[in-house]
Amino acid sequence: MTTTAPVAAGPKPAATAKKSRGGSLGRYIAVRALLIIPTVWILVTTVFVLMRATGDPITAALGGRLPADQLAERVHEAGYDRPLIVQYLEYLGNILTGDFGTALSDHRPVTEIITTFGAATLELAFYALIIAFAVGIPLGRMAAFRRDRWPDATARLGAIVAYATPVFFAGLLLKLIFSVWLGWFPVAGRADTRSELTLQRLDGATGIYLIDAVRTGDWDIISDVLLHAVLPALALGLLTAGVFLRVVRTNVISTLGAGYVGAARSRGVSERRLLRKHAYRPALIPIVTVVGLQIAMLLSGAVLTETTFEWKGLGFQLAEYLTARDFVAVQGIVAFLAVVVALTNFIVDVIAALIDPRVRY
Amino acid sequence: MATTASARPSLFQRLPVISQVRSSVGLQRGMLIAGLLLTGIFVLTAIFAPLLAPYGFAQLRDDDGAFGALQEPSAAHLLGTTTGGYDVLSRLIWGARTALYVIVVAVIASIVVGVALGLIAGYFGGWLDRILVVVADALYSFPSLLLAIVVAIVVSGGQSSMWGGILAAALSITVIFIPQYLRVTRAEVVRIKSEPFVESARVIGASHARIMTRHVLRNSTRTLPLIITLNASEAILTLAALGFLGFGIEPTAAAEWGYDLNRAVSDVTSGIWWTALFPGLAIVLSVMGLTLVGESLNDLADPRLRRRAAGGEPAEDLLAPEGDPGSGDGDTDLAEASATPMTKEGTV
Numbered sequence: 001m002t003t004t005a006p007v008a009a010g011p012k013p014a015a016t017a018k019k020s021r022g023g024s025l026g027r028y029i030a031v032r033a034l035l036i037i038p039t040v041w042i043l044v045t046t047v048f049v050l051m052r053a054t055g056d057p058i059t060a061a062l063g064g065r066l067p068a069d070q071l072a073e074r075v076h077e078a079g080y081d082r083p084l085i086v087q088y089l090e091y092l093g094n095i096l097t098g099d100f101g102t103a104l105s106d107h108r109p110v111t112e113i114i115t116t117f118g119a120a121t122l123e124l125a126f127y128a129l130i131i132a133f134a135v136g137i138p139l140g141r142m143a144a145f146r147r148d149r150w151p152d153a154t155a156r157l158g159a160i161v162a163y164a165t166p167v168f169f170a171g172l173l174l175k176l177i178f179s180v181w182l183g184w185f186p187v188a189g190r191a192d193t194r195s196e197l198t199l200q201r202l203d204g205a206t207g208i209y210l211i212d213a214v215r216t217g218d219w220d221i222i223s224d225v226l227l228h229a230v231l232p233a234l235a236l237g238l239l240t241a242g243v244f245l246r247v248v249r250t251n252v253i254s255t256l257g258a259g260y261v262g263a264a265r266s267r268g269v270s271e272r273r274l275l276r277k278h279a280y281r282p283a284l285i286p287i288v289t290v291v292g293l294q295i296a297m298l299l300s301g302a303v304l305t306e307t308t309f310e311w312k313g314l315g316f317q318l319a320e321y322l323t324a325r326d327f328v329a330v331q332g333i334v335a336f337l338a339v340v341v342a343l344t345n346f347i348v349d350v351i352a353a354l355i356d357p358r359v360r361y
Numbered sequence: 362m363a364t365t366a367s368a369r370p371s372l373f374q375r376l377p378v379i380s381q382v383r384s385s386v387g388l389q390r391g392m393l394i395a396g397l398l399l400t401g402i403f404v405l406t407a408i409f410a411p412l413l414a415p416y417g418f419a420q421l422r423d424d425d426g427a428f429g430a431l432q433e434p435s436a437a438h439l440l441g442t443t444t445g446g447y448d449v450l451s452r453l454i455w456g457a458r459t460a461l462y463v464i465v466v467a468v469i470a471s472i473v474v475g476v477a478l479g480l481i482a483g484y485f486g487g488w489l490d491r492i493l494v495v496v497a498d499a500l501y502s503f504p505s506l507l508l509a510i511v512v513a514i515v516v517s518g519g520q521s522s523m524w525g526g527i528l529a530a531a532l533s534i535t536v537i538f539i540p541q542y543l544r545v546t547r548a549e550v551v552r553i554k555s556e557p558f559v560e561s562a563r564v565i566g567a568s569h570a571r572i573m574t575r576h577v578l579r580n581s582t583r584t585l586p587l588i589i590t591l592n593a594s595e596a597i598l599t600l601a602a603l604g605f606l607g608f609g610i611e612p613t614a615a616a617e618w619g620y621d622l623n624r625a626v627s628d629v630t631s632g633i634w635w636t637a638l639f640p641g642l643a644i645v646l647s648v649m650g651l652t653l654v655g656e657s658l659n660d661l662a663d664p665r666l667r668r669r670a671a672g673g674e675p676a677e678d679l680l681a682p683e684g685d686p687g688s689g690d691g692d693t694d695l696a697e698a699s700a701t702p703m704t705k706e707g708t709v
Contacts, residue, residue, distance in 0.1 A: 039499045039502070042495070042496055043503055047511060051514065148388060160652050163648070164645045165645050166645075169644060172622065172625065172629050176632070180629065293502075297505075300504040300505060304506070304606070319606055322607065322608070334507050337507060341503055342499075345502055
């Protein structure tokens, strides 16, 4: 998906053919980097237009709960009665300088909210990705190898179930079975109160609990942090695993049919080795692109997973602000996430270009 | 599709889905039929909700007095009651109707807007095309739930009546879908535009409007049924996610599965399973039904991908076309766009 944009605006193949390989890669990265600007601009503008097209955040939040004159005063104080174009330019300027606004409800700058809670979301997304890789890739390979037999049918059905299950429902089921009935894992949160206090008092805490816990060197805290992470990571990771499974399966099947695999087979290479060495590795390249897409989607998933497990990250905080009807904070967090998504897509495209020369033509 | 043979089959056999059931074999046929069954149950439940549901979705008491909160499943309440004292089964059945309304509104709205934009972008090309594609790509790369949240805030301010809520959910989903329809239609239009019959029409002096509607549009709707089924499943998931975040429809206005799951979070902690399990299963089964239909249609849509009855060549799966990230031509766009629901929404 992300690779089609550079195609539209990228250099003509004829122009790059004369250049050396390195030059073409450098040029690809430069063009791709420039494309971040319109993407970010379109996204933050969309957020602004949507949020402001029909009114202002204060009226949306408090309308009907305050007398009209008080409301007008609050709107005036916040500067929401100025012409929209002025506000829009100010908004763009602020974003350029890294200012995403200040929450209405608790008067915290959005950047502070992001630095405080972003680490937790990052940690959860990381665990989920590990699970998705560990489950999705081997199963996808197996499904491709046993194509149309029962392991394949089971794996594909599993992928569909994973897609059809909302992450919060999966979370609730895991919670019900493994923490309420079996008591193996804690019900919610990122750590027990005792560990949490220790971790927060730590000097130069990163906010990523696992790293902080390792730094304390206390095994109780490390295991506590890990136990808390298992269920949320499973809920979010298994659903992503379904996507990986499908991509690996399809790509292994198509590389298994490729000419060079047939050539290797005719030389007497064993089926097992064909799969392992010849068909499997090239099939992993598209995974990079899919991971990029998934990181954007993990953010959607994280909002829901964090709410289910009271995992105090950015998504949980976003849901809190939504409930509190603090739409300035929501707008700021969403605009920030737009920037994150555009940057991840850029990084993923560059990695894909480094691995696979076909991308940079 | 395969219906242009010289001896035309009867009308019944040419109906979209019927013809595909007939041309499928083995596992694929099983998947398609299972999907059709689940989807059928979902649609019928939605249509006949007033007849099927033992109580109203907002009913708290009957002649014997109040239902009581968190009653275990029993003869009077087959699936128990919720914290709020509603009958779980009734809300389950009425929830299907809400979901169907949202699907219908969202899909119709996004087809109208998306197909029109795709047609214009693909047919005229040039700077307008570039801009539309870049905007669609940007919106497409954005986490769809966040986009839906923003739209829901705009449309409803977060709290809603039944139709207000349904429109809010449907519109937020529409915003996510438009880029997909735009891409798919555009890719098809670009392909068809270069066909000889379009050129012939131009030579005999047909107007742009006539060529666009009569010659191009009619031939570029091939992939729409597939995308509609996949998007319908996505619509259910997005509606549930919005409801789960508290942006759904008030419980007294309509029944909505995501909202019920949101209420069930605290029940689960105290070991109460029936308030969470059943609405969740309703979501999973209806989404699965639609996805199975969509996936099977996808496999059957293209003769190259169709499985032969005996020892066919390995057919490539259209749904995950990331194998060739370098080529951005029309055909990959098409494939990518149909890949959307599964690759993109996997985590919602």
